[in-house]
Amino acid sequence: MPELPDLTVVAEALDASLRGRPIRSATAPGPLAVRGTPAELDALVGQTVTGIRRRGKFLVIDLERDRVVVNPMLTGRFQFASPTERHPTKTAFVLGFGARSGGPPKKAATWTRGASWLPAPDATPEIRYRDPTQMGKVYIVPAGSDRSVPGMGSGEMGPDADDPGLTLDVWRERIHRHPGELKNLLRNQAFVAGIGNAYGDEILHAARLLPFRKRSTLASEEIDALYAAVRDTLSKAVAILRERVPPTFEKQVRDFLAVHDKGGQACPRCGTRITEVKAGGFITSYCRGCQR
Numbered sequence: 001m002p003e004l005p006d007l008t009v010v011a012e013a014l015d016a017s018l019r020g021r022p023i024r025s026a027t028a029p030g031p032l033a034v035r036g037t038p039a040e041l042d043a044l045v046g047q048t049v050t051g052i053r054r055r056g057k058f059l060v061i062d063l064e065r066d067r068v069v070v071n072p073m074l075t076g077r078f079q080f081a082s083p084t085e086r087h088p089t090k091t092a093f094v095l096g097f098g099a100r101s102g103g104p105p106k107k108a109a110t111w112t113r114g115a116s117w118l119p120a121p122d123a124t125p126e127i128r129y130r131d132p133t134q135m136g137k138v139y140i141v142p143a144g145s146d147r148s149v150p151g152m153g154s155g156e157m158g159p160d161a162d163d164p165g166l167t168l169d170v171w172r173e174r175i176h177r178h179p180g181e182l183k184n185l186l187r188n189q190a191f192v193a194g195i196g197n198a199y200g201d202e203i204l205h206a207a208r209l210l211p212f213r214k215r216s217t218l219a220s221e222e223i224d225a226l227y228a229a230v231r232d233t234l235s236k237a238v239a240i241l242r243e244r245v246p247p248t249f250e251k252q253v254r255d256f257l258a259v260h261d262k263g264g265q266a267c268p269r270c271g272t273r274i275t276e277v278k279a280g281g282f283i284t285s286y287c288r289g290c291q292r
């Protein structure tokens with residue numbers, strides 16, 4: 001499932017590649033995944049991309065008038081390709097882009113500058129959104145429309161886990177509303193947005209806290225350590241993924257993780273065999289040796 005680090009890197013790369021380009025074509029080979037009418041889909045054509053960003057576990061494509069929001073859920077992936085390449089199976093939604101005048105946008109993420117995968121200004125790249133399980137959704141949000149995107153409402157989504165506005169003081173204040181288990185807390189998008197099952201495990205390992213421990217049992221130093229682990233784990237993962245994900249942006253790189261999905265292997269910190277349990281349909285991995 002794409003989480004904050006995965007989608008941050010995809011959003012930065014797509015923004016550097018596509019901002020300033022007009023949409024040349026918009027098609028929905030898998031119309032069930034798309035929330036919007038055929039007329040709303042057609043109306044995207046001709047609009048220029050003003051920015052591509054991540055919010056929580058959603059990818060947002062801002063256009064000069066309308067907006068497209070993608071919630072990839074479990075298996076949705078973005079592929080960045082030239083239109084001559086064949087569409088992969090289970091492609092649900094395709095946007096084709098025209099040439100742009102001038103080079104990459106000045107505000108593009110610095111790591112994208114001069115990258116070999118950046119399309120030439122006169123290229124006509126495509127993004128394909130594909131989803132083998134068809135659980136994800138593409139929302140077309142026309143300007144002035146009151147179409148809501150489930151999960152993005154004001155009460156449904158807290159600040160992004162990497163938001164500069166989420167200071168330690170804000171974290172301490174917000175976390176007190178949630179007394180329950182730490183793994184559930186980190187995955188709760190209304191608390192902080194962007195963390196899912198994999199990075200939830202990684203953050204708790206970094207903070208040396210057990211996933212089923214209740215927040216109400218944490219000392220104040222542990223609450224602060226959890227905040228530091230959130231920031232540190234996510235920023236390190238983003239740095240690694242910037243190196244490893246391009247040019248195939250549909251690739252989900254997880255092999256560098258310390259504990260998640262590594263049940264039975266040695267903990268990289270203490271050598272204890274990593275424990276893995278399946279709860280609520282999700283795998284939770286942790287170390288009994290060094291997490292308390």
Ligand SMILES: [Zn+2]
Pocket residue numbers: 267268269270271272287288289290291
């Ligand atoms: Zn350990």
